[in-house]
Amino acid sequence: MLYWLTHIVNGLSFGMLLFVIAAGLSLIFGLCRIVNLSHGSFYLLGGYIGFSVARFTGSFPLAVIAAMLSMAALGMLTERYLLRRFRVNPLAQVLLTFGLIFVFGDLAQWIWGGTPVLLEKVPMLSGATNIAGFSYPTYRLLILLIGVVIVLLLWWILARTRLGIFIRAAVDDGEMATGVGIRMNLLMTVTFGFGTLLTGLAGCIGAPFLGVYPGLDIEVLLYAMAVVIVGGLGSLKGAFIGALLVGILDSMAKALWPETGMFSMFALMAIALIAKPTGLFGLPMAPSSQVSVTEEMFLDPAPSSTSGSLSAAKTDWWARPAFAWTCAACLLAAGLVCPIILPTYYVRLFTLALIWSIFAMSLDLILGLGGIVSLGHAVFFGICAYTIGLTALRLTSSLFLQIGSALFVCAFAALVLGWLLLRSRGVYFMMLTIAFSEVFRAIAHSWRSVTGGGDGLAAIPRPAWTTSVETFYYCAFLVCIAVFVFLRFFVKSRIGIALVGIRESEKRMTSLGYNVERVKLLSFVVAGVLGGVAGLLYVYFNGYVSPEYFSVDTSAQAITMIIFGGAGTLIGPIIGAFFVVYVKNILSTVTERWTLILGILFVLMVIAAPSGVVGLWRKEWYKFRKKKSLSSE
Amino acid sequence: MAQTPILTVNRIHTYYGQSHILQGVDLSLNERGMVAVLGRNGVGKTTLIRSLIGFNIPREGRILFKGSDITQLDPARRVEAGLALVPQGRRIFGSLTVEENLLSSARKRAKKTVWDQNGVFTLFPQLRDRRKVRASHLSGGEQQMLAIARALVSNPDLLLLDEPTEGLSPSMVRELIKIFSELEREGQSLLLVEQNLKFALDVAEHVFILSRGTVVYESTALDLSQRPDVQLEHLGVSTGAKELPR
Structure with a gap:
């Protein structure tokens, strides 16, 4: 009895901490209509700053204040100088906050190092308190108290003050709010800062019992997203109830099944999704809150090169199809001869780039073409990799059976996940994809008996031919071309065309009689399986599997490649993959701060060239041809 | 006209993306009283209001309010300066x-x-x-x-009204006529954008007609009420009160 009571109170205090985090996330969403994916990073930084201040001054209250104020300032700066310029493009905003995860996370690791730090609490609070014969740590009771205070404070601000009226009016109808004289820009900056202030507070008061360590940012983000997925975004009540549910369930499940406790999070989100895709108390998804797909960001996969008034330039040699074929043939030839002329080191590097090309292309099928922005595509990479690892280690040495079972498991997972996740849209979908990939990573991490835990599966037996660098290169090369050709056909098929139509307007496609759900699900499964193919090659290439395959890093790298190359095209992700793999390789010899640079690159790409290299190329190309056709007239 | 205008709209051009909606609108409003801007569906009436309150910023042209240029201000600043909006569809x-x-x-x-x-x-x-x-x-x-x-x-110094009669019962419309007349008597300036010709003629003193993004007609309300030809040409309706003078 006492055992359970302890776990319930533990869950309650953890839930209160989650509430403080999720309330900020929800508040920001309600007003700014974006999900701040870097919310966990603000938590992490708050914890670290609290730790440093406490160590320097020896005062815990001072640490809390410093964490709150610094995070509020950082949040306001982020909103003012990064997010505000993309008010009309919520997708760019969410991607920016996604990129910031890596920037903040790696900066923190740079400053505070990779080992966990533990914030020491005030001696007065480190004891236990007796309540009705039940002894309980004082500090955890304090967290409960702080949670209750913040619930009341938030309720009071929202319900009883003029600021609250402004916020609620702006949540109802942002444009009209400016039309009655509410200064939205200021209100958004302040609200964003208040949201990050709350997270910074949580980071600091949570530090004494959770610790502060690299990777905590993503973990916290996962919990916060689970809370809002269950409770609903934009609602204080939802954040409160969701936080308590997640908090209690999590501490119960971890006590009952230490290895697979993470499954409970998975189950909870799945149930919430099936019951109500916008959470228990969530705001209805207004059109403005959907991730709007902007022309600027997504390119036409195969623009008709001879369209309209530009056809005057058609007679030029570089505009003929023969030129394009010659280019393709040259690339093909270069690809074929490169293992013969290049040193082994580069052949391995190119193999890696080819594998990443496959992965990035598969993601681009749903992201760029379908406008279905998945931030958790790594799930399929990881699932396939683990299936290969497990079957190879434990079941069979037959390559055919290994690959067959991996693809089957991957397709099945894609079908189930697609069926579940595609019920949601826009930001909910983005959150869910991150959340599910992180749940998989956490399970791979903790289910030691099957997945090998944090060490992953090593020494996976591989067929002899895969150890030859050249042979493996040709194998990857062939698969990459096969995937490219397949996708080319897929894009031009009825389903591919319907998919682009859905990206532009789902409603219109529905009223035209398309089975939108089925087209999306089918594309999701195809993308998943092809992503799995990349994972499969990667395992044979490396010979080991680790939980990091599932991580958002993996997905983020693929998205960076896509954005760099140009979303919505097939050649874009390949260009991006070669670029990112090559740059990563060069940088890794110079610095360890690859993640930071990836994050900065990601943010810069979103800001400066959201349509990527291919987009820039096409823009210049059209300009050039227009000039040509004008001068020839 | 000795009075300084409270609002001057000087050849504004407003776009929604690529579509060119307002194509050089000129308007001038004197202090006190109600001015109505009439026009059929889709001629840019609501876009005009949205440009005035600042929901859409015109690409060209200027808007002067009480003598100062507000063309680039955001809506909140315009409200601060003395504009207020009763939007289409109420949006409470x-x-x-x-x-x-x-x-x-x-x-x-x-x-x-x-x-x-x-x-x-x-x-x-x-x-x-x-x-x-x-x-x-x-x-x-x-x-x-x-x-x-x-x-x-x-x-507000100037109240902008975007089709306030839309979807209201006739008795409610009569009520509004009473209220607007009372506001006018108290010296409130109002700019009404309307499709409902009869209502506009009942409450406004001065009218403009907007067609395809420009002002095509301007007169007192009384004059327009006696010009069924203009009403028919630009609004496609007529109050039918007077016969065509032959």
Whole structure:
């Protein structure tokens, strides 16, 4: 009895901490209509700053204040100088906050190092308190108290003050709010800062019992997203109830099944999704809150090169199809001869780039073409990799059976996940994809008996031919071309065309009689399986599997490649993959701060060239041809 | 005309993306009284209002309000300067109570504060009874009253009205005529954008007609009421009060 009571109170205090985090996330969403994916990073930084201040001054209250104020300032700066310029493009905003995860996370690791730090609490609070014969740590009771205070404070601000009226009016109808004289820009900056202030507070008061360590940012983000997925975004009540549910369930499940406790999070989100895709108390998804797909960001996969008034330039040699074929043939030839002329080191590097090309292309099928922005595509990479690892280690040495079972498991997972996740849209979908990939990573991490835990599966037996660098290169090369050709056909098929139509307007496609759900699900499964193919090659290439395959890093790298190359095209992700793999390789010899640079690159790409290299190329190309056709007239 | 205009719109061009909606609109409003801008569906009436309040910033042209250039200001600043909007479709804040809706926009001005909560409750007694009710639970007519009240409590120098009669019952429309006439008598300046010709002629002193993004006709309301030919040509309707002079 006492055992359970302890776990319930533990869950309650953890839930209160989650509430403080999720309330900020929800508040920001309600007003700014974006999900701040870097919310966990603000938590992490708050914890670290609290730790440093406490160590320097020896005062815990001072640490809390410093964490709150610094995070509020950082949040306001982020909103003012990064997010505000993309008010009309919520997708760019969410991607920016996604990129910031890596920037903040790696900066923190740079400053505070990779080992966990533990914030020491005030001696007065480190004891236990007796309540009705039940002894309980004082500090955890304090967290409960702080949670209750913040619930009341938030309720009071929202319900009883003029600021609250402004916020609620702006949540109802942002444009009209400016039309009655509410200064939205200021209100958004302040609200964003208040949201990050709350997270910074949580980071600091949570530090004494959770610790502060690299990777905590993503973990916290996962919990916060689970809370809002269950409770609903934009609602204080939802954040409160969701936080308590997640908090209690999590501490119960971890006590009952230490290895697979993470499954409970998975189950909870799945149930919430099936019951109500916008959470228990969530705001209805207004059109403005959907991730709007902007022309600027997504390119036409195969623009008709001879369209309209530009056809005057058609007679030029570089505009003929023969030129394009010659280019393709040259690339093909270069690809074929490169293992013969290049040193082994580069052949391995190119193999890696080819594998990443496959992965990035598969993601681009749903992201760029379908406008279905998945931030958790790594799930399929990881699932396939683990299936290969497990079957190879434990079941069979037959390559055919290994690959067959991996693809089957991957397709099945894609079908189930697609069926579940595609019920949601826009930001909910983005959150869910991150959340599910992180749940998989956490399970791979903790289910030691099957997945090998944090060490992953090593020494996976591989067929002899895969150890030859050249042979493996040709194998990857062939698969990459096969995937490219397949996708080319897929894009031009009825389903591919319907998919682009859905990206532009789902409603219109529905009223035209398309089975939108089925087209999306089918594309999701195809993308998943092809992503799995990349994972499969990667395992044979490396010979080991680790939980990091599932991580958002993996997905983020693929998205960076896509954005760099140009979303919505097939050649874009390949260009991006070669670029990112090559740059990563060069940088890794110079610095360890690859993640930071990836994050900065990601943010810069979103800001400066959201349509990527291919987009820039096409823009210049059209300009050039227009000039040509004008001068020839 | 000795009076300085309260609002001058100088050849503004407003776009929605690629579509060129307002193509050089010129308008001038004197202080006091109501001016109506009439026009069929899709000629840019609402776009005009949206350009005036700042929801859409014109790409070319200037808007002068009380002598100062407000073309590039954001809506909140324009409200601060003395504009207020009763938007198309009311757009009251549904999750706020009646009282809170009024609090969202209430502001005092140095020189005159005529409208406070009590004042608008006197004008719209129904709202006083429902002050604690969520605005989304009000009837359409009550929501329209609330939208007008919400604009009034900011004590604007110029009140912009975008099709306030849309979707209202005839008795409610008669009520609005009474209210607007009262506001005019008190010296409030109003700019009305309307499709409902009869209503506009009843309440406005001066009218403009907008067609395909430009002003094509301007006269007093009285003059327009005697020009069925103009009414037919630009509005496709006619009050039919007078026969065509032959």
